[in-house]
Amino acid sequence: MKSVLGSLVILIAVASFVAAGASCSTNREDSAPATTRVADPSDVIDQDLMVALAQAKNFHHKAKVYMSDGNLVAATASVRQILSLRFPKGAPEADDVRLDARALLAKLLVSQGKLDEAMTTVEEGLAATQRESFFVANLYTVQGEIHEARAALADAQGEAGKPQAIEERRAAIASYDRSIHINEKLQAQLVETR
Amino acid sequence: MTQHPDDDDILTGPVPAPDEEATAAERAHAKTFADIVDKTLTGRTPAAMSADDRALLEVATVIRAASGGMALSAGKQRSIVEDALRQAVGEAGSGAATGGGGVTPIARGRRTLLPWAISAVSVAVAAAAMLVLWLRAPGHPDHSGASVAAAPPAHWTSRPADPLIGPIARDQAGDASSRIDYIFADRLDGFRERRLARGGKP
Numbered sequence: 001m002k003s004v005l006g007s008l009v010i011l012i013a014v015a016s017f018v019a020a021g022a023s024c025s026t027n028r029e030d031s032a033p034a035t036t037r038v039a040d041p042s043d044v045i046d047q048d049l050m051v052a053l054a055q056a057k058n059f060h061h062k063a064k065v066y067m068s069d070g071n072l073v074a075a076t077a078s079v080r081q082i083l084s085l086r087f088p089k090g091a092p093e094a095d096d097v098r099l100d101a102r103a104l105l106a107k108l109l110v111s112q113g114k115l116d117e118a119m120t121t122v123e124e125g126l127a128a129t130q131r132e133s134f135f136v137a138n139l140y141t142v143q144g145e146i147h148e149a150r151a152a153l154a155d156a157q158g159e160a161g162k163p164q165a166i167e168e169r170r171a172a173i174a175s176y177d178r179s180i181h182i183n184e185k186l187q188a189q190l191v192e193t194r
Numbered sequence: 195m196t197q198h199p200d201d202d203d204i205l206t207g208p209v210p211a212p213d214e215e216a217t218a219a220e221r222a223h224a225k226t227f228a229d230i231v232d233k234t235l236t237g238r239t240p241a242a243m244s245a246d247d248r249a250l251l252e253v254a255t256v257i258r259a260a261s262g263g264m265a266l267s268a269g270k271q272r273s274i275v276e277d278a279l280r281q282a283v284g285e286a287g288s289g290a291a292t293g294g295g296g297v298t299p300i301a302r303g304r305r306t307l308l309p310w311a312i313s314a315v316s317v318a319v320a321a322a323a324m325l326v327l328w329l330r331a332p333g334h335p336d337h338s339g340a341s342v343a344a345a346p347p348a349h350w351t352s353r354p355a356d357p358l359i360g361p362i363a364r365d366q367a368g369d370a371s372s373r374i375d376y377i378f379a380d381r382l383d384g385f386r387e388r389r390l391a392r393g394g395k396p
Contacts, residue, residue, distance in 0.1 A: 043351050045385040053378045060371040079370075092354040093377060100370040107368040133354060138362040145367070183361045190357055 043090070052087045056097045059085075063104070076108045092131075099125050099135035103142045110149050119146050132182050140179035147172035227251075349384040 059082045066075035082101035087094030102125035109118035122143045129136050151168035154161035210216075216224070230240060230247055231254055243251070355377045362373075389395070 043353075044346055044388060045350060045352055045381050047385075049352055050378075050381060050385050053374070053381055057371075057374045057378045060374050064371045088352065091352045093352060093381065096355045096359075096377070097374060100373055104368050104370040131354070134356050134359055134362050138367050141362070141364050141367050145364075186356055187361060190360075193357075 046088060048088045049091055049093060052085050052091075053093060053097070055085050056082045056101070060101075060104075063108075067108075072108055072112050076105060076112070079105045079108060095128075095130060096133060096135045099129070099133070099139050103135070103139050106139075106142045106146060110146055115146055115149055115153065119143070119150075122146060132186065134183065134186060137179040137182035137186070140175045140182065144172040144175035144179065147175060346388070347384075349380075350388040351384070352381075355380075 059078050063075040063078040066072070066078060079101050083098055083105075085097075087097075102121050106118040106121045109115070109121060122139055125139050126136065126143070147168045151165040151172065154165035154168060157164075227247055227250060230243060230251055233239060234251060234255065235258075239251075355373075358376060358380050359373055366372075
């Protein structure tokens with residue numbers, strides 16, 4: 001009788017400690033990942049984004065090869081294909097890559113004497129801008145270079161082209177100022193976040 | 195005082211008259227019997243006595259007990275009760291379980307409450323632990339929002355490339371090829387890390 005009672009007590013005590021231990025282990029599991037699992041929202045880097053970035057990369061390299069070969073037309077066509085790439089909807093990288101492609105495309109057009117087309121390429125990019133970025137600032141820089149090229153072209157016209165040259169140089173300064181302003185603003189933001 | 199021939203036969207002999215004086219043999223016998231009774235009352239009953247004395251002694255004991263004058267000492271009472279309990283529980287089984295010890299004395303009987311107290315505390319602890327487990331179960335509605343998913347690491351997400359690229363110098367304005375290489379490599383790291391964390395699932 002006494003031995004049965006003792007065994008019962010030991011059994012209950014062991015069960016209690018096991019249950020308490022299980023409770024504690026659950027707490028440990030909860031504390032390590034108080035976060036049960038990682039979420040999978042739509043803004044994570046997915047395969048579609050990587051494919052689009054890889055294609056942009058390849059078109060840039062292809063254009064680089066054409067440029068090294070002096071084939072600016074083919075290089076321009078290759079860079080232009082980047083603008084038609086399909087990125088995941090709302091991906092910030094899409095804006096950055098397209099703006100950078102427009103900057104290169106505009107410079108290629110300038111080097112081919114296609115200043116108006118270059119300016120159109122830049123203005124379309126700036127018009128579609130959703131936010132300020134270093135790529136937008138870079139596009140303003142390229143815009144300034146286009147204005148400088150236009151001023152130089154106006155200067156070549158002699159006295160008749162001087163007013164336009166002055167206007168273009170003022171526009172170039174305005175574009176460079178805008179680029180500088182965006183760069184300073186973004187750099188200040190980056191310093192704050194770090 | 196007259197001497198009867200059968201003075202030694204006090205049980206079967208003739209009963210003397212009330213006023214008759216006791217004989218010397220009767221006195222000696224009475225004295226001897228009184229000694230036996232005294233010794234019996236003090237627990238020192240002689241091992242050997244005559245059958246007549248034993249019969250008389252039993253009668254005397256019954257008479258004394260019936261008169262209510264026999265008060266047992268506390269030790270004697272406890273000993274008698276424990277003997278009775280030992281017989282009721284079974285001396286053999288008890289002895290085997292306790293390693294040869296006897297029945298637990300009445301004074302120590304209260305200690306049997308200790309195992310029950312331990313059991314009650316243990317049950318309470320187990321119940322509390324089970325309650326905690328139940329409340330923290332994943333399927334159970336938790337007011338603290340434990341099932342809320344955490345935000346993924348920043349480098350797993352699609353995000354602006356400004357922190358990666360930084361300000362673009364004017365002489366680097368057309369070097370988009372190098373910048374796309376940086377962006378692609380950085381995003382590939384995040385993409386691979388996330389994929390590995392998901393067990394290879396895209």
